[in-house]
Amino acid sequence: MTELAQPGIHPAHAPHRDPLGWLYLLALIGGAGVALLRYGALMDGYDTAILLLQVPVLAAIGRHWAAFRPYLTAVATLSIASIGLYGGDLARAEQTFALKYLISSQTAIMWMSALYLIATGAYWLGLLTRSAFADRTGGALLWSGTAMGTTGLLVRWFESYLMGPRIGHIPISNLYEVMVLFCLITALLYLYYEHRYATRKMGAFVSLIISAAVAFLLWYAFTRGAAEIQPLIPALQSYWMKVHVPTNFIGYGAFSLAAMVGVGQLLVERGVLASRLPDPRVLEDVMYRAIAIGFAFFTIATILGALWAAEAWGTYWQWDPKETWALIVWLNYAAWLHMRLTKGLRGTMLAWWAVIGLLVTTFAFIGVNMFLTGLHSYGSI
Amino acid sequence: MQRGTLRDLFELLSSMRFAISLLTVLGIASIIGTVIQQGQPYNAYLNQFGPFWFPMLERTGLYNLYNTSWFVVILAFLVLSTSLCIIRQTTPMLREIRGYREHAREASLRQFAHQHGFRAGIAPADAQARVLTYMRDSGFSARSNARADGGVLIAAKQGSASRSGYFLAHGAIVLICVGGLLDGDLPLRVRMALGGKASTTAGQLIVEMPESSRMGEDNWSFRGNLFIPEGRSNRTAVLRLGDGILLQPLPFSVALTKFHIEHYDNGSPSRFASDIVITDDASGETLSHTLEVNRPLTHRGVTLYQSGFEDGGSMLRLTARSLSADAALATTQVEGAVGDSLAIEAGKHPYKLELTDFRAFNVEDFGSPTQEAETSAGLAQLQRQLGSGAISASSRDLRNLGPSFGYKLRDAAGQAREFHNYMMPVEQRGAWFIISGMREEAGTDFRYIRFPLDDDGRIDTWFDIHKIFMDPRRHAQIAARFAQRSLPGADSATRERFVATALHTASLFAERGYEGVGRFIESTIPAAEQERAMDVFSKVLQGMVWEAWLLAREQAGLAEPVMDDKHALFLGNTLAALSDSRFYGAPLYFQLTDYTLRQATVLQVTRSPGKPLVYLGSLLMVLGIFAMLYIRERRLFVLVKPDGDTLVALSTNRRTMDVDDIFRHHAESLRARLAPASTDPLPEHTP
């Protein structure tokens, strides 16, 4: 078969088995082994299971997506360097230059914010001037920002334990932390599609929603002092949080990505930027895939939330505003999928629907915290 | 009913249109339910919506929307609709799952979006064997059909499990809805209707509640609260239904040995736990357990959760001090437990003191992060954000204000004001105060009065001054002494004018505090001179209060205080509190002097028979969705005609872009196997 003549998608069945791949696998196994040897005694059954499960999952991702490996390597290196520099003393964050200006958690998150904003500029430059170089720069910046942000969250996790063993917890427990998580997940999902569809042209749109999240994050940190690590109130001290929240954000991230691609599609259909953006068929396909994966994970997240609620509040479902809005989001995308799959609907209508879906999702994510009172203690703004 | 009509009804109910309409209504209703806070006391709604809207919203059930009959009926229709949809889809879906369509006609294959023709170099029979091998190797299951014309059609498929995903996911919806209905109010309402039960109003003693509002122990679906003070036990849960309540006896009693609250350094709670002992009715067996948030316990089919805590009747020792304007009342001691209602005599008026609440900790934020953030700009602000997440970029200032208690003071007419008093002094702007909050209506904010502390750190001085200064009969004495001190050598006319002014000021102030003085100035003095007049008035007030203080010291046989900055501040604060005391609205201030803490835990107790259904449904839902979305159903057909003309065609239930590539891959491979050495490139298919 000749090269793909039309907009296409990298064949999914061409995993990378180069020497670097083996090295990556070895590093994963080694890392898990060291963690188990050093900290195994402190971990409970869940911790151990999750640690072990990470190895095949990260291995599989790295196998199908080579660019993931340098990212993970960078994150591991930076995080370990940061932890080493701390040497068990939180005050070093103010004394050590590398910590204060590079890889302490807050600094890393500020770097992430800056890199994401510049990446957005680069993608737009690439789109408007048709410069492949600017596009590549945008991609590289997005990767770097993601590496810094991930490092930031991991180091923050570590720092919380330095504050006191009772205070230590995974950094997904308030709006500030999950906003960082949202940026990272959306960026990673996008970067994956960039690779699968071999086009960087959607970056301009997707990076906009990431920038919006960054803007919110900065506002929240600067005016509300939201970045400070807070100990967990009893209701949040649960293993369910660790699985419920990230799963949820895969959903939110994927839905946002779909909406931004939908914006692109609507523009193309009106002839705006049509020659610069990918073929509408690609946009449509990405939109479907993003909503499908988002829907699947959002379903799991909602169920996990119900299981958690059953333990924390005594009822798996009690129509708390956050729960109810999650249901509305879920029904919305279920309807979207029905329309596409059973009615064969395509094009403008679905693109609009995905864009409006983002409004619903955003309300469920942030609006509920701002305007409604309920049991979800993710902090009002 | 006619067969045709039934058929139409079935079509309608099982249609996607109908399901989507129901979902839209449910969605909109749910949104309303998130905007109107659910399950609040009805008084709160009355306050919020006013007497006109309150009954209308009540009738539509918007205060407990998710349990109103219309909501439940819509949910039931959704179950029906989805069930009918499943029934309707069963036959065609099963046909799809089982069948290979090996009898498909060439004309219909030619309709496919993905098709490719070429000439095979081998006989149909050989081709058939090769194609079947290829199909097997590529993960298809295949059937071949020798056609009458001597050709052969090989029909292959993979991913049929995708269709079973439909049954799993939609069956799951039915399961979850049915489970949810079983755990909602519905079974309780049915039971009440059958058993002649009715809910009763909250706020009465449990023993006084009528038998008709007690559910049986055999009730298998309920959710209620169990309130247990330390050192006591309880076996009757309270179920809320609309604005009323029902009692639910449990098959065991639960005693609370101790309730634990632990705090982090910053004052936020780190742990809630109840040490409980469960005693079975039937066997008399006991079980000790520590119940914590996120760690429920199931016993005899009832699940217990740590859901809250309250005061369980702490003993409070109070000092009642007079704030009465006309007759100073004696300072007395009062003792009572939270929850008690005590008869109090204030002058000739009887009052009821209702002790409602006690809290041993009150952590409040005294910092103002925004203000400080504004003062530093640009890079300096960024600098503050860098570093570890542990270092605070805000200026939060959390302080424990110590114990506080709440009470209502109800007069003979039944009117009550609500108070919230702190036990420990608080520092504000260089001075120490004891704080008391008052409000006339529930739901409004408390207004605070700050009693300044004297040199000994007590509020006694303030009350002594209050007693003298607020007594109109003593104003003449104070004014005379004030004149004497201020104008020692003045003639009697000047002095009389001075005394008159002082008396007038004091009476204005005694009536409405600073507000009374302000009003007087505004209504009688030209605007240009008001500021100067205010100055004069405050000087006079300060002088009078100073005199009142001296008088109080004299009466107690104490030395005269010196006039310094600290005492000047004290005088200013004393005046402010005197002014505020005019609006306190109670003849007595109750100061908390000592307490014995007794906490109570609130456990949620549930029997939820629908839970297993819901959990099973959830599992099936996830499996079903992944099956539908990620198992790709693909059918590949290869038609080899006797003359070697070959057609490859592919159909799929999910049209995504990678199908193009996959088709080309299969077409290319098949062609390579059937047609030796071909050089012309594979043409594009026509989408």
Ligand code: HEM
């Ligand atoms: C509570 C309401 C419903 C929900 C939440 C729901 C959910 C879903 C979901 C999540 C899918 C998977 C979409 C996909 O394959 O990507 C789906 C597919 C489907 N649904 Fe529903 N559904 C509901 C009601 C109905 C009803 C009433 C019908 C009957 C008309 C129906 C017919 C279908 C069909 C035919 C499919 C496609 C199955 C396939 O092609 O494999 N659904 N539904």
